[in-house]
Amino acid sequence: MSKRKCKFTEVLRAKYPCFTSGRDEFDAKCSICDCHVDVGNKGTTALERHVATEKHKKMIRAASSSSKVTNFFQPSTSLILKNTHAAEGTLAFHTIKHHQSYNSMECTASLTRKMFADSETAKNLKCGKTKTEAIVNQVVAPHTITTIIETLRNISCLSVATDASNHGADKLFPILIQYFNWTGNGIETKILDLQTLPNETSLSIANLINETLSTHQLTTKCVAFIGDNANVNFGGVNRNPGQNVFTRLKESLEKEHLIGVGCPAHIMHNSLRNGIExxxxxxxxxxxxxxxxxxxxxxxxxxxxxxxxxxxxxxxxxxxxxxxxxxxxxxxxxxxxxxxxxxxxxxxxxxxxxxxxxxxxxxxxxxxxxxxxxxxxxxxxxxxxxxxxxxxxxxxxxxxxxxxxxxxxxxxxxxxxxxxxxxxxxxxxxxxxxxxxxxxxxxxxxxxxxxxxxPLEDFKGFEWMTLLKENENLKYDDLVSCIEFLRIRGVEIDDVKLHDQFCNLISFLKSKSNEDEAYFDLKLHEQWTIYFKSVKNIECFSELLKICEFYFCISAHNANVERVFSLINTQWSKERNRLSVQSVKSIILTQYNFTSHVM
Structure with a gap:
């Protein structure tokens, strides 16, 4: 008759805390000696014999006089570690927000540790120029894009704009988008990307725009392209099909009715020159x-x-x-x-x-x-x-x-x-x-x-949207051409719902005319944003919102791209000219996309 084997039970684990479960239920592992003890035949006696060995006693003495490697690391769930990471990210953002050099962080972190010596967070702050740049490049800048894409989930339309600027041998092309966010600030303009191209051909520019939109799955939302009036963008005043960015985007985005808007500042510039010459x-x-x-x-x-x-x-x-x-x-x-x-x-x-x-x-x-x-x-x-x-x-x-x-x-x-x-x-x-x-x-x-x-006459169907102050003259028939314009471009409007929503809008405008004249002094997109926020249920303005998202997403000029170039020039000055394109891109994404974030 075979003898029943002993097992390493919870009772033995509690009695001998230096042992843990081994390879099976009949085996125990000594965490101090990192070896296995078979308890199947002798049970407690086997554990006692191991504890009494000279090797085990030496290992205990060695362990008591040295620290474990894990003691040198904060656990990932440590509150101090989280606070330190938050502080380093905040300092990195502050540096970019106020156009400071990364070199300034070499002394900022050490100064902070000295000033706030009683703070555990400050003691752990190690944020020099290299780490700050890495935080901006790998954390803050990508977060701006994630935030934008998350916002765009609930927005149906956007426009895209770009232009070229030279930095030495590099040709920089920022890709900007504009959309209407009624839950936010109304019209919002953001940078999706900043890339260099080897040339300024229409094919290269169109491919860059298409790839950027495709990467973020935004091609179906793009309804307009905005650029200056150079032939490479539109092929002349008549927007003739040919080797230009506008035509190529129509083909690559598969949007026959893509809208093209030239820069009015360039039009005024060229009009004046055309006369004075x-x-x-x-x-x-x-x-x-x-x-x-x-x-x-x-x-x-x-x-x-x-x-x-x-x-x-x-x-x-x-x-x-x-x-x-x-x-x-x-x-x-x-x-x-x-x-x-x-x-x-x-x-x-x-x-x-x-x-x-x-x-x-x-x-x-x-x-x-x-x-x-x-x-x-x-x-x-x-x-x-x-x-x-x-x-x-x-x-x-x-x-x-x-x-x-x-x-x-x-x-x-x-x-x-x-x-x-x-x-x-x-x-x-x-x-x-x-x-x-x-x-x-x-x-x-x-x-x-x-x-x-x-070309701007195509938007006459939206003229009723600009006449909010003269609301007594607004009629539903004014919206018919607007509905048809949108239908051709794939935006379906429920005219029955729209009629009821239009009537509610008129009532709102009349109340504003009597009570709040300052409302009509605001920018047009701000007036619409206030109206949408005043209505409790989105179903009460769903069709009006579709129209606003389409109309206000179309940028009226290319000045926003010029503003980006100004930001770029402040980074690449005579005194600061060693930043890589990737670093400048991350800085610009942070500064431009988080404009409203105050430090």
Whole structure:
């Protein structure tokens, strides 16, 4: 008859805590010696014998005089560790938010440990420049994208925009999207990516946009492409099919009715240049020549100051005009006009000056050309700031451009010339021909502007959305063309629900007209956001929301991309030029996408 074996039971485990379960129920493992003891035959006696061995006693003495490796690490669930990680992430974000160098973190962490020596979190803070950069690249920047994608789950439409900027041999292309988030801030613009391309061909740009949207599964939501008016983007004013980004995106996204929006700031820029280039006197060259004459010569500048004192005008430095930003000519012309008497006296008193400058100041009609240029540019300058404001809708921009067009047309029809121009042309033999020349400039500016704003007429069906203040004139029939426009582009609207929701909207607007006039002074998208938030059930505005998500997702200009380029330039300065493209990308994603986050 076989003898029954002993087992390593819970009773034995409690009596001998240095032992744990072994390979089977008849086996025990000594955690101190890291060896196995068979208890099947002798049970407790086997454990007692092992504990009494010299080897076990030595291991106990060694263990008591040394620490375990695990003691040097915080458990992943440690509150101190979590607080430390949170503090390091906050410091990294603070560094980026306030445009500080990563090098500043070399002393920030050690200073924090000294200042808050009684804090366990501060004691564990180890966040130098390398770790801070890693946190931004691997944690904060990816989190901005995750947040955006999560927001877009409940949003049906977005537009995409891009442009190119050179940094040495690199061509940088930021990919921006715009959408309407009624639960957030209304119109929101975010950066999805920032990549370099080896060239600026339409194929490369279109592929980059398509790949970025596909990566985040956003291709079905994209309804519009926004870019400047270069041929590579749209193929000309008529948007002809061909080798351009717009056509390629239509094909790759499989969206025949994809909307293309050019930049109105570029349209105004080109309209003005198109007109002023018809003038016989090249004002742009004159302004550049005068600036360059004084820019690096202290002696000449000091002499000009003396002439300013002589003619009793206050000296102000001449301004530099950028050829790529043509509307920068306006403040330059304005400054030359303020200093004109002193400049004229100065140059005519010099023996040797550039011929172009000499002939300009000897010409009796030169000042008339300056005053006309200043008057014409003031139309554009006053409206340019409005055009480039953030979160303008397409029709708001269209109204601004139409107002510029209206002023140009009225000046042309009325043969208008400012009094300052007429005074300088009085009793001049060329007065009539110069006046006709100026009127032709109006016509050229007007024609160019009219041709390029034609595509914006497609959005006339949404005009009712901009008339919230004049709500007594709104009728449901105003929405019919809007519904048809959206249906063609795959956005189905339930007209029965829409009618009831429209009636509720009118009631809301009438109450605002009586109680809260300030409501109508807000941006258009803010007015709509407030309305949606005031309604308790989304079913009461579901169809209106579809329309708003489509309309407000379409960016009215490309100025947002230019703002990104400005952010990039602040990172790559003469003093800070060693950041990699990946690091700059992470910094820009953090700064731009988390604009509303306050530290």
């Amino acid at each position: 018809l003038m016989k006197l090249d004002i742009e060259s004159i302004i550049l020549k005068i600036f360059n004459y004084f820019s690096v010569y202290t002696v000449r500048t000091e002499a000009l100051k003396e002439f300013c004192n002589y003619v009793e005008i206050n000296y102000q430095p001449l301004l530099r005009h950028s050829k790529t930003r043509w509307l920068s000519l306006f403040p330059c012309v304005e400054r030359v006009l303020k200093l004109y008497p002193a400049l004229k006296e100065y140059f005519l008193s010099q023996r040797s000056i550039p011929y172009l400058i000499k002939s300009f100041f000897e010409n009796t009609t030169s000042e008339a050309y300056l005053w006309f240029t200043h008057s014409l540019m003031s139309i554009y300058q006053a409206n340019l700031a409005k055009v480039e404001e953030e979160h303008n809708s397409v029709l708001e921009i269209s109204k601004i451009l139409q107002s510029v067009l209206h002023m140009l047309r009225n000046r042309r029809i009325n043969n208008f010339l400012p009094l300052s121009v007429r005074e300088h042309l009085r009793d001049n033999d060329e007065a009539e021909s110069i006046s006709n020349e100026f009127i032709s400039v109006y016509k050229a500016c007007e024609d160019y502007l009219m041709e390029w704003i034609t």
